[in-house]
Amino acid sequence: MxxxxxxxxxxxxxxxxxxxxxxxxxxxxxxxxxxxxxxxxLRSNVDYKRDPFGLPAVWSVDNYIKLWDEYGVGRAFLNSLFVSMSAVTLILIFATLAGYALAKLPVFGAKYFTATFVSVMLIPGPVLIIPIYLVLARLGIVGDYAGLILVYLATGLPFAIFFLTLTFRAIPEEILDAAKVDGAGFFRTLWSIVRPMGASGIATLAVLQFLGTWNELIFALILIPDAKMKLLTPTLASIGKRFVTDQPLTSAGLFITALVPLLLLTFASKYIMRGLQVGLSR
Amino acid sequence: MMRQSKLIGTLAVLPAFFIVAGFMAFPVMFALYISFTKTNGLTYDWIWFKNYTDIFVDPIVHQVFLNNFKFIISVPLVIFTALITAILLFERFRGWKFFRVIFFLPNVLSVAVIGLIFRNAFGYDGAVNQFLGLFGVEPIQFFIDANYSIFIIILALIWSGFGYQSLLLLAGLTSINPAVFEAAAIDGAGWWRRLWSITLPNIRKVLGFVFIINILYTFASLFGFVFVMTAGGPGYETTTIDFLVYLRAFSSNNLGSGAALAVVLFIFIGLLTLVQNRVFRLQKED
Structure with a gap:
């Protein structure tokens, strides 16, 4: 040595x-x-079976075109994008309000609010399947994006609030006091101080929540039965079941579904890795 | 002034609270209520504990619980792989940050994607059979055999789980005081000795945490894999509890049975979490 x-x-x-x-x-x-x-x-099924481990004899994007136009993947992609963006936007709004209040403002019964948010984080997803379906059915919003977005909002909020409360606590008290002296009200402080100062935390949360809703399968499956409105993950699952013997076609579906998360990981890995550390302290 | 800001603070929390209470907390209570009824979702007949007693004598439920226990084999395998990865990453060789992102990659993918990648790979004309074919092995129908199916799902669990968990363990390693290592090194303790006597004991808390999340995962989050890979088959041999809740909810005329199953699962997971908290508290004291 x-x-x-x-x-x-x-x-x-x-x-x-x-x-x-x-x-x-x-x-x-x-x-x-x-x-x-x-x-x-990027190859045909015949070409795949001839030499699966080699490179394609003819490169082609036919599988993508077929999936996108004929099997509803294009529509499902846009549906997923719409639902995820809506859910994430709403989560950010409600979690910023609640997180800021719990971090920096006096709140009646703050302890009980926090306790509620923390304890519901422990609820396993399968427990919610039946009652949520029945509740949304009673409200008449099964098969409606409103219902699904509401579910993503409710399941995403507890962690989001926990995360943003931690983020906003780091904002120095003096700056908030100075804003108060200047006569800034609640929303003005939130917009001009809390938002920019917590920007990287908010961005981290946005990325994590987007990944969560984009990748979610079970509620997307049971709450949206209409084929035209289907999201991407259930569409991919049904294509996988239907075309068991056409691996190139299902592979194209896989790549379309994985593309958005992979792009996020490439360009926002800084935020994702930061979110990880907070996940640990949970 | 103080009172006014207290009012504002409370009003800011309330919208989120109502959403979470209405669509997380209330549904759990509702599930509890449903579990004591015979219901098709329209009419509810109160039948006390009948759903529960039915579950406990249902051979399918027994089998499904047993299946879940089979998946526990994945827990030591994932932790072992994650631990090795973490220890190697901790050496901080050139480019370790890049590897960190690569290992994390499966975590940004949907379970539907991961499940289908593995279903494809082990499909009849999938990569694995094609590869075995190079050595003259006849294609194997992996998914008609429950043991193969479980093995493949476990493989998918390891593939998708070890990266994230190695990062959790790495965070644990990083928080060990480097002076401890230096002192041991000066005392002449070799790399292996340091690993065994310093590194591992110091991260037992994170190890415990990783252990529990893995157990919880095998009991409450296998739905996606089972749904896209085997649909619970052959028979009920790869059906897990969460998948059975789904099956009961949408293919039987008594939702109460599915709800009772979900409640049992919830209690089971709650107990596990309690045990976890108890263990952590003990370690904080010593």
Missing amino acids: SDSDSISTQLNTRGRWPIFIAMCVLAATIIYPLFFVVVTS
């Missing part, structure tokens, strides 16, 4: 090479399946 190593808490450079290689292998187990999906989606 060399001298430098006896002081270092870590392995020496020579010891690190195997680690680097092991990590590359592990990374490949994640990247290769996705690479395989993308390549497979």
Whole structure:
């Protein structure tokens, strides 16, 4: 053992090479399946069966065109985009209001509000399936995006409020006091101080909640029975069931569904990784 | 002035509170009520504990609970993979931040996507069979065999779970005081010795947390995988509790039975969480 190593808490450079290689292998187990999906989606079924591991003899986007136009994936994509954006916007609005109040303002029974938000986070999804369906049916909004968005709002809010309360607590009291002296009211303070100062926390939350609603399957499946209104994940699941023997076609569906989250991870990984740390402190 | 701002604060919390109370808290109470009734969603006949007693003697429910326990095999496997990854990432070799993002990647994908990737890979003309074919092995119908199916779902659990959990464990490792390592190194403790006597004991709290979230995951979040990969089959052999709640809700004429099952699951998970809190509190004291 060399001298430098006896002081270092870590392995020496020579010891690190195997680690680097092991990590590359592990990374490949994640990247290769996705690479395989993308390549497979760009070829015909005949071409795939001829040589599945090679590159396509003819590259084509036919699978995408077929899915998008004929099997309703294009419409489902836009539906999902609409529902996710609406749900995230509403979550941000309500969670910012509640998070700011709980972090910085006196609130009647604040302890009980916080306790409610924290304890409902523990409710497992399956418990909600039947009662939520029945409640929305009674309200007449099963099969309506309003019902689904409401469910995403209710299931997303507890964590969102918890997250933003932590974020807003970091805003220095003096700045809020100064705003008060200047005569800024509740909404003015919220818009001109809390929003910009908590911007990165709000962005993190927006990304996390968007991923959550975009990827959600079970409520999207049971609350929207109408084929024309279906969201992307249930559409993908039914295409997967219908075309078991056409792997290139289902692969194209997979890539369309995964594309938005992958883009978010590429361009907003900073925010996603930051959200992770708060997730741990939960 | 004070009173006025207190009013404003309360008013700001109320909208969120009403939504959460109305569509999270109330439905749970409602599920409890439904579980004591025989109902088709329109009329409710109060039948006391009949749904519960029916569940406890239902062989399908027994089988499904047993299935859930089979999936627990995934827990040590995920944790082991995550732990190794975390320990290696902790070496901070060149480019470790990039690897961190790669390992996190499956976590941004929908369970529908992950499930279908694995269903495709193990399908009759999927990559695995094509690969085995290179060695002259006849294609295997993986999904008509429950053991293969469970194995594939467990593989999907590991694939999609180890990255996130290795990052949780890495956060635990990072919070260990480096002076402890240095002291041990000066005392001549080698890398393995330090791993065993310092690293692992110091992250047992995070390990405990990861353990519990994995258990909860196998009991309440397998719906997506089961739905797209096996639809619970063959028979009920890969049906999990959450999938059975869904089946009972939308294919039987008694929603009360499904609700009772959900309540049992909720109580089970609640108990697990209590145990987790108790364990954490004990560790804080010592």
